[in-house]
Amino acid sequence: xxxxxxxxxxxxxxxxxxxxxxxxxxxxxxxxxxxxxxxxxxxxxxxxxxxxxxxxxxxxxxxxxxxxxxxxxxxxxxxxxxxxxxxxxxxxxxxxxxxxxxxxxxxxxxxxxxxxxxxxxxxxxxxxxxxxxxxxxxxxxxxxxxxxxxxxxxxxxxxxxxxxxxxxxxxxxxxxxxxxxxxxxxxxxxxxxxxxxxxxxxxxxxxxxxxxxxxxxxxxxxxxxxxxxxxxxxxxxxxxxxxxxxxxxxxxxxxxxxxxxxxxxxxxxxxxxxxxxxxxxxxxxxxxxxxxxxxxxxxxxxxxxxxxxxxxxxxxxxxxxxxxxxxxxxxxxxxxxxxxxxxxxxxxxxxxxxxxxxxxxxxxxxxxxxxxxxxxxxxxxxxxxxxxxxxxxxxxxxxxxxxxxxxxxxxxxxxxxxxxxxxxx
Numbered sequence: 001x002x003x004x005x006x007x008x009x010x011x012x013x014x015x016x017x018x019x020x021x022x023x024x025x026x027x028x029x030x031x032x033x034x035x036x037x038x039x040x041x042x043x044x045x046x047x048x049x050x051x052x053x054x055x056x057x058x059x060x061x062x063x064x065x066x067x068x069x070x071x072x073x074x075x076x077x078x079x080x081x082x083x084x085x086x087x088x089x090x091x092x093x094x095x096x097x098x099x100x101x102x103x104x105x106x107x108x109x110x111x112x113x114x115x116x117x118x119x120x121x122x123x124x125x126x127x128x129x130x131x132x133x134x135x136x137x138x139x140x141x142x143x144x145x146x147x148x149x150x151x152x153x154x155x156x157x158x159x160x161x162x163x164x165x166x167x168x169x170x171x172x173x174x175x176x177x178x179x180x181x182x183x184x185x186x187x188x189x190x191x192x193x194x195x196x197x198x199x200x201x202x203x204x205x206x207x208x209x210x211x212x213x214x215x216x217x218x219x220x221x222x223x224x225x226x227x228x229x230x231x232x233x234x235x236x237x238x239x240x241x242x243x244x245x246x247x248x249x250x251x252x253x254x255x256x257x258x259x260x261x262x263x264x265x266x267x268x269x270x271x272x273x274x275x276x277x278x279x280x281x282x283x284x285x286x287x288x289x290x291x292x293x294x295x296x297x298x299x300x301x302x303x304x305x306x307x308x309x310x311x312x313x314x315x316x317x318x319x320x321x322x323x324x325x326x327x328x329x330x331x332x333x334x335x336x337x338x339x340x341x342x343x344x345x346x347x348x349x350x351x352x353x354x355x356x357x358x359x360x361x362x363x364x365x366x367x368x369x370x371x372x373x374x375x376x377x378x379x380x381x382x383x384x385x386x387x388x389x390x391x392x393x394x395x396x397x398x399x400x401x402x403x404x405x406x407x408x409x410x411x412x413x414x415x416x417x418x419x420x421x422x423x424x425x
């Protein structure tokens with residue numbers, strides 16, 4: 001069989017679709033949308049292998065809409081414009097507008113996402129995007145405001161068992177074998193809730209059966225076969241995300257041994273070393289922050305050093321930096337501070353700056369009270385005043401809460417001295 005099992009088993013109708021009952025079950029939101037015949041633009045957000053692409057094609061087919069598909073990995077603005085022109089040519093009286101499905105829409109740049117706006121706004125296409133990343137951060141606000149967001153979940157154990165049983169019972173290739181399942185646990189564990197991984201593992205195990213013979217699938221058999229057939233690290237596929245995720249989480253967990261191991265896997269697999277270095281720069285600020293400000297300097301120096309020396313020598317600097325970051329105290333206080341501040345801004349808009357903080361370059365502005373009451377910090381001991389700087393509507397709101405580490409305890413002591421209990425310090 002040339003097609004992988006996951007493709008052969010791809011559902012064509014909602015009745016054959018497995019999982020996501022909160023979206024497609026009886027009376028659920030997407031089921032209602034299909035029944036009405038009206039289709040808003042929306043984004044499907046969920047982990048890999050849970051049916052985002054399949055669901056988009058099923059919905060389009062159920063409403064008899066032309067279906068155009070692009071992958072953000074290998075498509076540009078020209079591809080988007082070409083599809084939009086083709087969609088225009090298929091607009092007929094009373095015919096529903098075409099669906100434009102964009103896989104991994106989070107990989108589109110701002111300009112690429114901008115190129116979709118007019119067509120979505122005018123109803124030339126109905127956009128369905130799929131993403132594994134939080135669309136709040138990866139999709140531009142203008143496009144996000146025109147789309148509903150539907151969250152897909154990792155497939156549950158009962159869903160995965162149903163998929164295995166259905167594949168063994170209906171797939172023409174697998175039906176050639178007399179397969180008995182003694183235990184589903186190893187297959188389910190390997191899948192991690194990802195249907196595509198589940199089918200890949202199942203097909204790999206069945207391929208080890210005698211020609212058109214009997215096979216009993218046990219956890220031991222599955223584990224042995226999968227371990228013997230570990231696919232070489234694929235820097236352009238899912239393993240790219242799995243191993244960088246494991247690397248980051250190991251550093252965050254202060255485990256230098258696991259960090260170096262996953263670093264070695266990525267290096268040996270041919271991963272772009274600068275991609276790894278960029279991730280360490282982000283981690284140094286997001287997960288270490290002010291607990292060790294030198295971490296960001298170290299990570300940035302590593303990026304520059306690897307860029308200048310290249311590989312294989314760059315592995316030495318990368319290992320040094322990974323171990324340093326893993327052994328650094330951790331704090332996400334500044335990361336949480338900016339995210340909370342952004343949430344306040346999105347919820348309330350940009351609130352007026354207090355008059356005493358405003359610049360007063362003209363006589364009129366001074367007469368209106370601009371700058372009045374401003375306290376120049378250096379005129380006060382110890383080089384700071386307790387002047388209120390936040391807008392009135394959120395005064396005393398605490399965004400930054402120092403982490404529980406030696407470096408930030410010093411920040412807390414200083415802030416407590418300045419603010420005398422204000423902000424909770």
